[in-house]
Amino acid sequence: METFFKEAVVPHFNFWIYVIIMMIGLWSVIAKNNLIKKLIGLSIFQTAILLLYVSLGVKEGATIPIIDHHAAELSLAGDAAAINPDAIANPVPHVLMLTAIVVGVATLGVALALCQVIYKDFGTLEEDEVLQKIKALHDDV
Amino acid sequence: MKAKIFASIAVAITGAVLLYAVTDFPNFGDPRSPANAGVEGGSPSASLYYIENTYRDTKVPNLVTAILADYRGYDTLFETVVIFTAGMAIFAILRVLRNENAPSAPSPDPEASNRTIDGDHHRIIVGITCRIAVPLVQIFALYVVAHGHHSPGGGFQGGVMLGASFILIALSGSLRDALARFSEASYIRLASIGILIYAGVAFLPLVFGRNFVDYGALKGLLGTDGEEMARSHGIFGVELGVAFTVMSIMFAIFANLSTRGRLKGGL
Numbered sequence: 001m002e003t004f005f006k007e008a009v010v011p012h013f014n015f016w017i018y019v020i021i022m023m024i025g026l027w028s029v030i031a032k033n034n035l036i037k038k039l040i041g042l043s044i045f046q047t048a049i050l051l052l053y054v055s056l057g058v059k060e061g062a063t064i065p066i067i068d069h070h071a072a073e074l075s076l077a078g079d080a081a082a083i084n085p086d087a088i089a090n091p092v093p094h095v096l097m098l099t100a101i102v103v104g105v106a107t108l109g110v111a112l113a114l115c116q117v118i119y120k121d122f123g124t125l126e127e128d129e130v131l132q133k134i135k136a137l138h139d140d141v
Numbered sequence: 142m143k144a145k146i147f148a149s150i151a152v153a154i155t156g157a158v159l160l161y162a163v164t165d166f167p168n169f170g171d172p173r174s175p176a177n178a179g180v181e182g183g184s185p186s187a188s189l190y191y192i193e194n195t196y197r198d199t200k201v202p203n204l205v206t207a208i209l210a211d212y213r214g215y216d217t218l219f220e221t222v223v224i225f226t227a228g229m230a231i232f233a234i235l236r237v238l239r240n241e242n243a244p245s246a247p248s249p250d251p252e253a254s255n256r257t258i259d260g261d262h263h264r265i266i267v268g269i270t271c272r273i274a275v276p277l278v279q280i281f282a283l284y285v286v287a288h289g290h291h292s293p294g295g296g297f298q299g300g301v302m303l304g305a306s307f308i309l310i311a312l313s314g315s316l317r318d319a320l321a322r323f324s325e326a327s328y329i330r331l332a333s334i335g336i337l338i339y340a341g342v343a344f345l346p347l348v349f350g351r352n353f354v355d356y357g358a359l360k361g362l363l364g365t366d367g368e369e370m371a372r373s374h375g376i377f378g379v380e381l382g383v384a385f386t387v388m389s390i391m392f393a394i395f396a397n398l399s400t401r402g403r404l405k406g407g408l
Contacts, residue, residue: 067204090176091204109231
């Protein structure tokens, strides 16, 4: 049990935390009845994925992915050791998540707009009540 | 109640599988992990190429900006198009264009539509503070856009801040104040212009017989010393387009959501 903890859990504690956050989001998407609460769950789920990706690019003791001007000029002059890749965090996950955050906000806006229209048409945001009202509409026809 | 039991079972199983799977992941902060250093004996990681060659290729020290706008220029172009499409979708879903005077759903606060940043004594402290803060926010946002080559920042971040400055006007005074400064016609126009700037800068190299988003071809047009500086300027043009679109769409989302598409009254 102790070796399992030392070898499997402790070096991956960040991934365990993200899985727990992700499951909180998934649970509220499935179990909650209110559409706004489902959207909150989706946002929590998305946050867990953003954290997962950014943490994949972390290097222990490394700094932000911006190259020091002095080191950059040295490397242009031919000094291959001027830039140490181990001292600079992996920039690729940052790029991918930067756009994902903004697109996430924009699509959350679309989802909230749809919720507003649903509330205007049905007077409720509870999923089962909306389904009942849609069923009643079909029965009338 | 039944749904909650099934949800708990589904979440427990998924969570257990994922928790088991992540024990095979590389250790947290490991510089030799496949994502950071590539596979041993296989291909090296793309991130190593970016770290070692970005400054040589583009003269941009901020790797994130250079990758975003140059190496992954296609991706970012269509991310911007996604944001534009989201804004247009909200417009299509919510915006009420006909029967603007119909008293269908009265605003919860009838004074809200008459409130201005100048006229309401109850909000004088908030109003004056925001009046001072908004220009500072906008100048800082422009700095974030323009200095994204050398410091954390770029079009997305600066655009969100510019949009937030207009949202601040709407929150501290009324939406009418914000719309007087940034009307519906101008934010739709500006969002489209942003996409056009991005697509235009990306398209120009084709005229010179080079590939799409290969800004190095703009060397003669921009009059720079080498292709590297031309790429640096191309990245700035692209970031400017992103900033315009993001700013307009952020404000459009707020304006439409807070008034249920009527653009009157509001919070």
